[in-house]
Every structure is written in structure tokens, then in C-alpha cells.
Amino acid sequence: MRALLLRDLRLAMRAGGGFGLGLAFFLIVTVLVPLSVGPRTQLLAEIAPGILWLGALLACLLSLDRLLALDWEDGSLDLLATSPLPLEMVLGVKALAHWLTTGLPLVLAAPVLGVLLSLPGAGYGWLVLSLAVGTPALSVIGMFGAALTVGLKRGGLLLSLLVLPLYVPTLIFGAETARRGAVGMEAETAFLMLAGITLGAVALLPFAAAAVLRVNLR
Amino acid sequence: MSLTVSDLTVARGGAPVLEGVSFTLPDGAALVLRGPNGSGKTTLLRTIAGLQMPLEGTIEGAEDRIAYAGHLDGLKPTLTVAENLSFWASVFGAHDGIDAAVEAFNLKGLTTRAAGALSAGQKRRLGLARLLVTSMPVWVLDEPTVSLDQSSVALFADAVRAHLAGGGLALIATHIDLGLEGEVLDVTPFRARPRIDPVFEMDLS
Numbered sequence: 220m221r222a223l224l225l226r227d228l229r230l231a232m233r234a235g236g237g238f239g240l241g242l243a244f245f246l247i248v249t250v251l252v253p254l255s256v257g258p259r260t261q262l263l264a265e266i267a268p269g270i271l272w273l274g275a276l277l278a279c280l281l282s283l284d285r286l287l288a289l290d291w292e293d294g295s296l297d298l299l300a301t302s303p304l305p306l307e308m309v310l311g312v313k314a315l316a317h318w319l320t321t322g323l324p325l326v327l328a329a330p331v332l333g334v335l336l337s338l339p340g341a342g343y344g345w346l347v348l349s350l351a352v353g354t355p356a357l358s359v360i361g362m363f364g365a366a367l368t369v370g371l372k373r374g375g376l377l378l379s380l381l382v383l384p385l386y387v388p389t390l391i392f393g394a395e396t397a398r399r400g401a402v403g404m405e406a407e408t409a410f411l412m413l414a415g416i417t418l419g420a421v422a423l424l425p426f427a428a429a430a431v432l433r434v435n436l437r
Numbered sequence: 438m439s440l441t442v443s444d445l446t447v448a449r450g451g452a453p454v455l456e457g458v459s460f461t462l463p464d465g466a467a468l469v470l471r472g473p474n475g476s477g478k479t480t481l482l483r484t485i486a487g488l489q490m491p492l493e494g495t496i497e498g499a500e501d502r503i504a505y506a507g508h509l510d511g512l513k514p515t516l517t518v519a520e521n522l523s524f525w526a527s528v529f530g531a532h533d534g535i536d537a538a539v540e541a542f543n544l545k546g547l548t549t550r551a552a553g554a555l556s557a558g559q560k561r562r563l564g565l566a567r568l569l570v571t572s573m574p575v576w577v578l579d580e581p582t583v584s585l586d587q588s589s590v591a592l593f594a595d596a597v598r599a600h601l602a603g604g605g606l607a608l609i610a611t612h613i614d615l616g617l618e619g620e621v622l623d624v625t626p627f628r629a630r631p632r633i634d635p636v637f638e639m640d641l642s
Contacts, residue, residue, distance in 0.1 A: 222528060223524075230513055230516070233515040235515065292509075294509025294511040295512075298511040301486045302571075303530060
């Protein structure tokens with residue numbers, strides 16, 4: 220299990236692993252928004268939490284089609300499915316590796332990019348907290364979508380269409396937590412909802428993904 | 438523990454391909470599957486490996502004891518030969534035997550090379566070396582000798598013989614003669630008869 224995690228991290232770091240892809244996309248979106256909106260600090264500060272959350276979500280979405288497709292193409296997925304490791308655990312660990320290489324860098328980069336969007340000072344803590352708690356849900360939901368579409372040629376578009384509606388609750392409560400934090404309102408309720416969504420997704424979706432993948436490997 | 442397959446019907450894409458396949462493979466024995474292209478060898482092997490469900494029949498003694506090698510080797514091009522092998526070793530819960538596997542398939546000078554830089558035959562050898570490090574008793578091999586040269590085929594045959602001598606089992610679909618003293622099963626007589634879809638039948642009435 221540890222070996223699988225280390226392998227996925229190593230693959231992401233090596234050439235062509237796509238480690239920086241999500242981060243670079245996040246950077247581009249948040250750097251370009253102030254340029255397109257213009258020098259209106261007040262407006263930027265208001266939309267900053269929403270922009271940061273949307274950027275993080277789309278950056279995550281961008282990396283999903285590599286999640287299982289590469290392992291499927293080279294036959295690793297067949298071999299993992301016939302190994303003594305439970306498939307649920309394999310997918311859970313792969314989702315964790317995806318979060319460590321995609322979600323975590325976004326969480327760490329968000330406060331720096333918040334400055335570009337003149338995010339109010341009170342918002343930084345809630346922004347980082349909401350992203351740290353919300354992005355794991357994006358990875359496991361993405362894993363479920365990837366398991367549904369594995370084996371389809373150019374399944375990326377279908378994957379995005381399937382996953383986007385499932386991302387909506389995370390986006391709503393994540394961005395709401397960050398927004399309320401930024402304007403100094405009580406943010407705990409939205410934050411607890413976000414945490415609930417993440418916990419539910421992490422607990423259930425590896426099983427759903429494994430069940431779907433078993434059907435898809437046939 | 439032996440591998441027993443009884444009255445197995447396997448399907449590809451919902452359509453039955455082979456039916457009534459039965460055999461028992463005792464410890465230390467090999468079974469070579471033969472049959473023309475498209476006769477269902479791969480489907481049979483994937484079913485026995487647990488990658489798909491049989492339509493009918495049972496398979497005993499296969500679960501969590503299988504090392505499967507299909508048409509693809511499951512290698513990561515950016516990892517080195519040694520990293521690929523040690524990954525699969527730990528997935529299968531084995532940690533020694535990597536050196537022996539490297540030795541057995543003559544990969545010694547290549548361990549630090551990235552798997553993506555290997556030739557097709559070298560990749561295949563690495564894929565087969567993976568079988569040794571899994572330390573699983575049942576080998577299910579689908580065309581293992583594709584793109585191997587003659588001396589590598591001999592290395593592979595030696596590895597299978599050593600595996601069988603250690604009480605292992607091997608199920609091999611191949612077109613060439615490996616010189617193994619195992620039974621040969623031609624799958625052609627088991628080809629499934631065309632069936633009438635029960636749903637379609639209901640529509641007619």
C-alpha cells in the first residue's frame with residue numbers, strides 16, 4: 220500500500236508526470252482575473268474567495284483524466300485488480316496520491332494568490348482551511364468519475380460532465396466558507412457542511428469506484 | 438492446493454465464447470492452452486484470473502493466489518527496471534527474490550535503466566520477471582513469449598520449469614512449443630453454440 224503511494228508520487232514528480240499541471244492552471248486563472256476585471260480592488264476583494272475556489276476546482280478537474288487512464292493503458296490496472304490488495308484500497312490510495320500531488324499544492328499556493336486578488340486579511344485562515352478540507356473530496360469524487368470512464372477513448376469530456384455536478388456541493392460550501400470568513404461573518408456552519416461532504420465522499424466513494432471499475436475491466 | 442475449473446462458460450462482451458470447460462490442474466503441473474486467434478483463450482484466462490465473472494461454472498483455488506500476465510506488462514516507462522520490480526514485489530507482499538528474478542531473465546545490466554528505454558523484448562522479460570517476484574503459486578500467462586528471442590524463450594521455459602518444480606501451477610496460452618512436459622488443452626471443441634437471447638425470445642411471443 221505504501222509502495223503504491225510512493226510509486227504514484229514518484230510518477231507524478233518524474234518527467235511527464237503532470238505534477239505542475241494543476242498548479243500552473245490555478246496560477247494562470249488567478250493571475251489573469253485581476254487583469255480582466257481591471258483595477259477595482261473592492262470588486263476583486265468581494266469575488267476573491269469564489270475565484271480561488273473555482274480555480275482550484277478546475278485545476279483539479281484538469282488532472283482527472285490521467286488518474287486511472289495511464290494505469291489502464293499499460294495494463295497496471297489489470298495487474299493491480301488481480302493482486303491480493305483490495306481494489307477499494309488501491310483506489311483510495313491512488314486518490315490520496317492525487318490529492319498530495321494536486322490538491323495540497325493548491326492549498327499551499329492559495330494564500331499567496333489571494334494577495335493578487337486583494338483578499339481581505341480575515342479571509343486567509345478560512346480560505347486555507349476550506350481548501351484543505353474540501354479538496355480531498357474533489358480527489359475522491361474524481362476517482363469515482365475516472366473509474367466510470369476508464370477504458371473509453373477520449374473519455375476526458377465525459378468525465379468532466381459526470382464529475383462537475385458532483386463537485387457542485389463542495390464548491391458551494393467551500394466558497395461560502397471562504398467568503399463568510401473574508402467578510403468576517405460566522406463561517407462555521409458552511410465549514411461543517413463542507414467537512415461532512417468530504418467525510419462522506421472519502422468514506423463511500425472508494426467502494427463505489429471499485430465496484431464500477433470491476434464492471435469496467437471486463 | 439490445485440486449481441479446479443468445472444463446467445465454465447466464459448463470455449466476451451456479453452456473448453458466450455467458450456462453454457463447458459473443465460479441468461483440474463494439480464500442484465506442479467502446467468496446462469498449455471491452444472486454439473486459433475479469437476477462439477477465447479484470453480477470455481478464459483481473464484476469467485480465471487478474476488478480471489471478469491464466469492457466466493456459468495466455478496473456479497476453485499484461484500483467488501488471491503494468481504500472478505497474471507496479459508498482453509501488456511504493467512510497466513511504468515519513467516521508473517527504472519529495479520523500481521518497477523520492487524513495486525510489484527511489495528504489491529504482492531513479497532520483498533526478496535528481486536535479485537533472483539533479475540538474474541533469471543538476464544536483466545542484470547539493465548536494472549538502473551528506465552523501463553521506457555528498453556526494447557520490446559527486454560520489456561517483455563521484465564514483465565515476466567515480475568511473475569517471479571510476486572511469489573504467487575498460480576501463473577496465468579497470456580501469450581508470454583511475444584517479442585522474445587529464442588534464448589529468452591529458453592530462459593522463460595527454465596523459469597516455468599523451476600516454478601513447477603517448486604510446486605507451482607502454470608496456465609499458459611501460447612502458439613509456440615515451449616518444451617514443457619505439461620498437458621495441452623485445445624479450446625476449439627469448447628466453442629460456445631450460438632444462443633437465443635431469452636429477452637429476444639420473449640419479444641417474439
